[in-house]
Amino acid sequence: MNIKEKILIEKLDDFGRGIAYINNKITFIKNALPEEIVDVVLIKENKKYNEAKVVNYIKKSKKRTDVKCPYYNNCGGCNLRHISYNDTCNYKIEKVKNLLSKFSDININLNIIKNEYILNYRNKIELKINDYDWGYYETKTNNFVSINECLLALDSINQVIKNKDLIKIKDGSIIIRSNYLNEILIVINSNSFININLEKLRNCINLKGIILNDKVYYGESYFFEQINDYKFKVNYNSFFQVNLSIAKNIIDYILDNVSGNNLLDLYCGVGVLGQSISKNFKKIYGIEINKNSIEDAKHNAIINKINYANYICGDTSKIIGEVKDKIDTIIIDPPRSGLVKNTIEDILKMKALNIIYISCNPVSLSRDLNVLKKHYNIEKISLFDMFSYTYHVECVCILKLK
Numbered sequence: 001m002n003i004k005e006k007i008l009i010e011k012l013d014d015f016g017r018g019i020a021y022i023n024n025k026i027t028f029i030k031n032a033l034p035e036e037i038v039d040v041v042l043i044k045e046n047k048k049y050n051e052a053k054v055v056n057y058i059k060k061s062k063k064r065t066d067v068k069c070p071y072y073n074n075c076g077g078c079n080l081r082h083i084s085y086n087d088t089c090n091y092k093i094e095k096v097k098n099l100l101s102k103f104s105d106i107n108i109n110l111n112i113i114k115n116e117y118i119l120n121y122r123n124k125i126e127l128k129i130n131d132y133d134w135g136y137y138e139t140k141t142n143n144f145v146s147i148n149e150c151l152l153a154l155d156s157i158n159q160v161i162k163n164k165d166l167i168k169i170k171d172g173s174i175i176i177r178s179n180y181l182n183e184i185l186i187v188i189n190s191n192s193f194i195n196i197n198l199e200k201l202r203n204c205i206n207l208k209g210i211i212l213n214d215k216v217y218y219g220e221s222y223f224f225e226q227i228n229d230y231k232f233k234v235n236y237n238s239f240f241q242v243n244l245s246i247a248k249n250i251i252d253y254i255l256d257n258v259s260g261n262n263l264l265d266l267y268c269g270v271g272v273l274g275q276s277i278s279k280n281f282k283k284i285y286g287i288e289i290n291k292n293s294i295e296d297a298k299h300n301a302i303i304n305k306i307n308y309a310n311y312i313c314g315d316t317s318k319i320i321g322e323v324k325d326k327i328d329t330i331i332i333d334p335p336r337s338g339l340v341k342n343t344i345e346d347i348l349k350m351k352a353l354n355i356i357y358i359s360c361n362p363v364s365l366s367r368d369l370n371v372l373k374k375h376y377n378i379e380k381i382s383l384f385d386m387f388s389y390t391y392h393v394e395c396v397c398i399l400k401l402k
């Protein structure tokens, strides 16, 4: 083992890794904090950078905290468990501040809304299945890390993992979703041997359905979620916010900050955001590419007794022009990649008074805000700690037409 000794960690990168310089080459080191001195081994050597792993801590940071998770050193599931929760929040504020300043020259005060449940909050996880065992991959590798529990996931999800012997699958992947009633949807993708002991499984968990290779294997292909007074049907492959309590915080925040006549909910999923703030508007339009999600959104408008919602299925960049009404408020909640150029142009043409841009990727957000800011004042940006103990954070921006 070629050990590099006494390496000084200088700062944290945007993925929560320590940054050091070894032979003048930037090196990213998991589970290493600024001011720490460590011995490392290189696990990846690239022309421009190295990745390394700590084998010995010579000087530890005062900010280092004990990690209760036995898988943390290898598992790629979370990245910031080795500092206090408050420090993870400060790190996220600094990171977003720097990215906004670097990519869009926006210098604005940021606040963060903390997570009430900093562990066991995730209602969905995806695991690899490797020779009947379940686990995550190590960060940026295909090294399998077997787990019996994930401390970020809801207890109801961990109950499924603990009973993996009842779901025998040789190889593939499994998504486990849970709702506000702790009902479980299991989504399996596998072309290998499968043997599920349904009778015993149903005694251990509140099983709503199992979907195998996109076909219902048992029960239903959906369940319902609830936020405030609204119910949402969620298909097994529809997006739903992974942290129910923070999703409610975001909705309450938008309700307090924005109202108008005609709302356009872009990338609307099953209609959660638009319908949850529907009382502040007279008409709602929603656009979403996933057919199941748009069917769910239509169904949800009916069960939530909103008779002024219109949903269109398709790629936002191609069909946004189908909305002919004068829109005064737009919610933008795109995938991590953000907006494509012509969608921004179409949005600008609408001259909506309010834009609420929600993003889990501050890099694509900064790039898009850099264009939007020519026509909009960036009134407020708040961070919501949707993904505690990971380097991810949800940013909610309120923009007003100049």
Ligand SMILES: C[S@@+](CC[C@H](N)C(=O)[O-])C[C@H]1O[C@@H](n2cnc3c(N)ncnc32)[C@H](O)[C@@H]1O
Binding pocket: 239, 240, 241, 266, 267, 268, 269, 270, 271, 272, 273, 287, 288, 289, 290, 293, 314, 315, 316, 317, 333, 334, 335
């Ligand atoms: C971050 S999720 C937001 C969903 C929803 N706003 C919510 O809060 O539940 C992004 C959504 O955009 C959808 N999507 C991805 N690309 C799209 C596109 N080009 N046009 C329309 N919808 C798209 C995804 O299917 C997903 O439902």
